[in-house]
Amino acid sequence: MSTVRTGAPRPEPGAPATDGAAGAEGAVAATARRVARYSGFRPEVQGLRFVAVLLVVVYHVFLGRVSGGVDVFLLISAFFLTLSFVRKLEAGRPLALGRYWLHVFKRLLPLAVLTILGTLVLVAAVYPGTDTAQWRAEALASVFYVENWALALNAVDYYAADHSTASPFQHFWSLSVQGQVFLLWPLIFAAAWLLTRRGRLRPVPVLVAMFGAVFVASLAWSVHATAVQQEFAYFDTRTRLWEFALGSLLALALPWLRPPRTARVALGWLGLVSMVSVGVLVDVQGAFPGWIALWPLLSAAAIIVAGRSGSPFGLDRVLASAPLVRLGDSAYALYLVHWPLLITYLVLRDRPMAGPRSGIVIILVSVVLAVLATRLVEDPFKNWSWPERSKRRLAGVVALCLALVAAPVLGWQQVEDRRADRLQTEAVRNNPGAAALQPGFAFRGDPDAPTLPLPEDLPRQPASLGDACPEDLDLPEELRRFCHESVAQEAPERTVLVLGNSHLQHWLPALRPLAETERWRVLTWIQPGCFYAAAEDQPGSESCRAWFEGAEQMIGTADPDLVVVQSTFTDQEGEFLRPGLEQRIRELTGRGIPVVGIRDTPRFPEAPAECAVAHGEDDPRCTFTHPMVGTPDPALPLARELPLYSTMDLTDLICPAGPCPPVIGNVYVYWDDDHLSRVYSQSAAPVFGERFREALAADGLEP
Numbered sequence: 001m002s003t004v005r006t007g008a009p010r011p012e013p014g015a016p017a018t019d020g021a022a023g024a025e026g027a028v029a030a031t032a033r034r035v036a037r038y039s040g041f042r043p044e045v046q047g048l049r050f051v052a053v054l055l056v057v058v059y060h061v062f063l064g065r066v067s068g069g070v071d072v073f074l075l076i077s078a079f080f081l082t083l084s085f086v087r088k089l090e091a092g093r094p095l096a097l098g099r100y101w102l103h104v105f106k107r108l109l110p111l112a113v114l115t116i117l118g119t120l121v122l123v124a125a126v127y128p129g130t131d132t133a134q135w136r137a138e139a140l141a142s143v144f145y146v147e148n149w150a151l152a153l154n155a156v157d158y159y160a161a162d163h164s165t166a167s168p169f170q171h172f173w174s175l176s177v178q179g180q181v182f183l184l185w186p187l188i189f190a191a192a193w194l195l196t197r198r199g200r201l202r203p204v205p206v207l208v209a210m211f212g213a214v215f216v217a218s219l220a221w222s223v224h225a226t227a228v229q230q231e232f233a234y235f236d237t238r239t240r241l242w243e244f245a246l247g248s249l250l251a252l253a254l255p256w257l258r259p260p261r262t263a264r265v266a267l268g269w270l271g272l273v274s275m276v277s278v279g280v281l282v283d284v285q286g287a288f289p290g291w292i293a294l295w296p297l298l299s300a301a302a303i304i305v306a307g308r309s310g311s312p313f314g315l316d317r318v319l320a321s322a323p324l325v326r327l328g329d330s331a332y333a334l335y336l337v338h339w340p341l342l343i344t345y346l347v348l349r350d351r352p353m354a355g356p357r358s359g360i361v362i363i364l365v366s367v368v369l370a371v372l373a374t375r376l377v378e379d380p381f382k383n384w385s386w387p388e389r390s391k392r393r394l395a396g397v398v399a400l401c402l403a404l405v406a407a408p409v410l411g412w413q414q415v416e417d418r419r420a421d422r423l424q425t426e427a428v429r430n431n432p433g434a435a436a437l438q439p440g441f442a443f444r445g446d447p448d449a450p451t452l453p454l455p456e457d458l459p460r461q462p463a464s465l466g467d468a469c470p471e472d473l474d475l476p477e478e479l480r481r482f483c484h485e486s487v488a489q490e491a492p493e494r495t496v497l498v499l500g501n502s503h504l505q506h507w508l509p510a511l512r513p514l515a516e517t518e519r520w521r522v523l524t525w526i527q528p529g530c531f532y533a534a535a536e537d538q539p540g541s542e543s544c545r546a547w548f549e550g551a552e553q554m555i556g557t558a559d560p561d562l563v564v565v566q567s568t569f570t571d572q573e574g575e576f577l578r579p580g581l582e583q584r585i586r587e588l589t590g591r592g593i594p595v596v597g598i599r600d601t602p603r604f605p606e607a608p609a610e611c612a613v614a615h616g617e618d619d620p621r622c623t624f625t626h627p628m629v630g631t632p633d634p635a636l637p638l639a640r641e642l643p644l645y646s647t648m649d650l651t652d653l654i655c656p657a658g659p660c661p662p663v664i665g666n667v668y669v670y671w672d673d674d675h676l677s678r679v680y681s682q683s684a685a686p687v688f689g690e691r692f693r694e695a696l697a698a699d700g701l702e703p
Contacts, residue, residue: 039087046328047319048303049076053331055276057338057366061359068278068296070174071243071289073335075297077178078185078247079304082207085189086252089203095193097186102394104182109143109401110381111333111373112175116143116405119168119340127168127347128613133416133456135167136409142172143405145179152235171339177237181244188214204252211248218242219291226290228542239289243297250301257305261314264306268315271302327367333378334370341366420454427452433683434653436665443665451666453679455613461671461678463508465524473523474557479550484524487512492521497560499551502528502675503600504566507650509681510688511564517689525554532565534580555588562701563588567597567635567647568628570674572605575628582638589644594699596692597647599633601654602626603674608662622662629655639698646698648691653684 055069088095116139123135141150151173192206218241225233233239259267278295308316318324327334342362345354354362387393423430430449435441453461466486469475475483486498486508496515498504505526515522527547531537538544555563565585568575588595604624611622628651635647654660654669654676662668664680671677676684 039083042304042307043320043325044306044308044316045076045079045304045319047321047324048300048328049073049331050324050328050334051272051319052076052275052300053335056335057363060339061342061354061362062356068275068293068299071293071296072275072300073331074174074178074181074240074243075247075250075300078181078244079251081182081185082248082251085186086203086207089189089193089196089207095186095190097190099391099394100186101183102391102398103388105179105398105401106387106394107378107382108175108179108332109398111336111378112172113143113401113404114373114377115336115340116169117408120409122340122344123168126344128455128610133413134459135169136413138167138169138172139405140409142169142176143402145176147172148174148176148235148237152232166343168340168343170343171335173235175335177235177240180237181241185244185248208249208252211245211252215242215245215249218245222293223290234289243289243293246297246301250304254305254307259305261309261311264309264316265311265314267302268306268309268319271299271306272315275299275303327371330367330370330374333373334366337369337373338362338366341369416454416456420457423450423452423454427679431667431679431683432665433667433680434665434687435683437653437656438687445666449666451612451617451663451668453668453671453677455609458609458668458671458677462502462675463505463678463681465505465508465526466522470523473554475550475553479546479553482525482527482547482550483554484526485521486524487515487520487522489519489521491519493519494561495521495523495558496562496564497555497558498522498524498526498564499554500526500532500564500566501530502526504564504598506601506676506678506681507598507688509678510685511692513685514689514692523554523558523560525551531569531578532581532584533578534583537578537580555593560593562696563593563595565595565597566600568600568633570600570603570626570628572603573627575600575631575634577634585638585642585645589642592644594644594696594701595642595646596695596699597635597639597645599635599647599649599651600628601674601676602628602651602660604660604670605673607673608660608670609668609672609677612662612668617661617663623659625659626655629658629660644699646695648688648695650684650688650691653687 052069052072055067056073059067059069085095087093120136120139123132127135138147138150141147147169151167151170188210189207192203192210195201195206196203218238222233222239222242225236225239275296278299303315303319306315308314308320311317342354345358345362346352349358387397426446426449430445431452432441432443432445436443464486465484467484467488469480469483470485470488473480473483496511498508498511505524505528508522508524511522514520525547527543529539529541530544530547532548532551535545535548538548565581567577567581569578570576585595585597602624604626608622608624611619615621633647633649639645639647653664656664660669662670665683667680667683668677669680
């Protein structure tokens with residue numbers, strides 16, 4: 001829908017019937033009064049916009065916490081958007097949705113594109129090579145306004161204490177949510193127009209009902225999702241819609257909210273103090289965007305309701321001052337530039353947070369750059385009249401902005417993909433990995449061949465779980481997310497169930513060749529960070545609880561011929577058994593199900609591969625040790641006791657001579673601090689298969 005037109009304005013309900021010119025004049029006057037309720041520039045709200053973004057910047061730089069400023073920024077965006085569309089509806093003017101969408105992105109994209117391209121230059125110049133592929137993907141996600149979903153699906157921790165490891169595009173999550181709402185909200189106004197077109201309903205009551213419904217539904221979902229899976233909920237558009245709906249409801253109600261001057265003064269200052277203090281007084285980590293976000297939003301609402309108090313002591317004297325209003329014009333640019341500046345500084349200095357002096361400098365530089373970017377880029381594009389002469393021109397400008405990011409990113413990615421493909425074809429000769437540990441091995445590859453996986457591919461090394469849960473498994477819909485079919489077979493010789501967390505997942509590339517050779521079907525029931533042990537061993541997440549409680553259902557419906565578990569557990573201090581796991585193993589073997597336990601892999605204080613990329617593969621700082629190395633497998637006594645339980649110890653493939661090097665056979669062993677790289681796991685497949693067969697033989701089974 002590109003344009004919506006309304007009929008002639010109708011008299012307000014209850015107005016006396018009129019005829020002729022007098023009636024027309026009355027209708028016009030009534031329409032003018034309704035439009036006037038939602039008209040007028042509100043400089044104090046523009047000043048509040050700057051305060052909200054400044055809160056975000058200060059909290060990011062100095063505290064590393066959520067301030068609530070982003071939530072206020074979103075509310076203000078919906079507030080202004082709603083005022084604009086309500087004026088159109090009340091005046092009977094065309095909504096012109098197509099032109100609106102093109103116009104708003106023509107206004108937003110130039111500064112966003114400039115920021116994204118500048119950040120990509122910084123990424124190429126100074127960021128670790130291990131991250132560049134991920135940052136390229138996030139640059140695309142940012143310019144297409146889906147960065148929030150990219151972060152949610154990658155399980156990014158917004159509250160991570162070390163900002164130096166954060167994405168320089170992470171702040172685009174809120175702009176992506178905002179962009180999605182700019183697409184959705186006009187459709188709600190168009191629906192309101194349809195509802196009021198033939199009836200005697202006025203637009204404002206209809207909009208109140210519609211945005212009220214969005215507010216209630218989204219807030220309820222936000223509270224639930226935050227309690228169940230907060231990391232995902234933080235970036236989920238659905239958990240944020242109520243914040244926009246509150247801004248819309250505030251805009252609709254504002255003409256009828258007219259507190260006296262004294263109350264306006266009190267509301268303004270109390271709202272400001274409340275809004276500024278929320279991040280200090282409340283530990284919001286893990287709580288946003290649930291009900292706690294009402295605190296900063298209602299604080300901002302109080303400031304907006306206070307409005308222009310007319311008092312020399314009112315907050316509006318500050319917020320509506322010329323300097324703050326001009327800075328409010330630069331709030332969007334300030335939000336854009338501050339985060340990549342902060343992250344780049346932390347990367348260059350290898351610090352988790354900025355110090356007091358450096359933080360002040362970062363904020364001042366961000367403000368100066370924001371003002372310059374607004375004057376030199378945003379304002380000229382906003383005032384550029386040529387594109388406004390037709391929708392085709394507007395669409396061309398928007399398409400050009402998108403192409404300015406997409407073309408170099410996709411071209412860069414294509415060059416890297418071709419290089420990776422070339423290296424992969426030579427990997428058998430140049431990157432033997434674990435095969436280099438075999439007796440009599442002699443390296444005959446290119447001595448200058450790069451180590452695999454390429455540094456930029458390291459973040460993409462988690463092993464694939466395979467296909468989605470197959471239809472023949474009878475599981476409730478809410479549990480099927482934990483189930484995958486890693487190796488499918490039409491008539492399998494054996495069904496193998498891999499049951500555990502990511503420390504079993506990283507051995508799947510080594511298991512797959514064996515399963516394919518022996519015609520095994522491999523099913524997985526894996527949830528990172530959880531433990532197949534006892535209920536009390538699980539972290540406090542709803543996902544782990546559901547996964548653990550559903551394991552028995554998975555075993556029952558899969559009816560496995562063999563179960564693979566993680567037999568021990570490690571941390572940086574050592575290795576230990578979980579009593580709950582022993583009970584699970586006894587239950588499985590007692591039912592006649594053979595079990596193979598794989599000894600856990602060492603965990604290190606930092607990622608060896610990243611250390612090797614930064615300091616060199618031979619740097620002693622990148623070779624770690626672990627207390628488990630050289631000690632017997634703690635699960636051996638249980639394996640000797642239970643006839644259907646056996647263990648596999650693969651520690652010598654990771655730490656072959658005691659110390660654990662970052663590279664073996666020209667392959668990075670780990671992709672982070674405790675997970676094998678997919679390339680190295682694949683290279684270990686022959687040894688893994690041999691030892692797995694030995695474990696089966698110990699259980700009295702044939703492969």
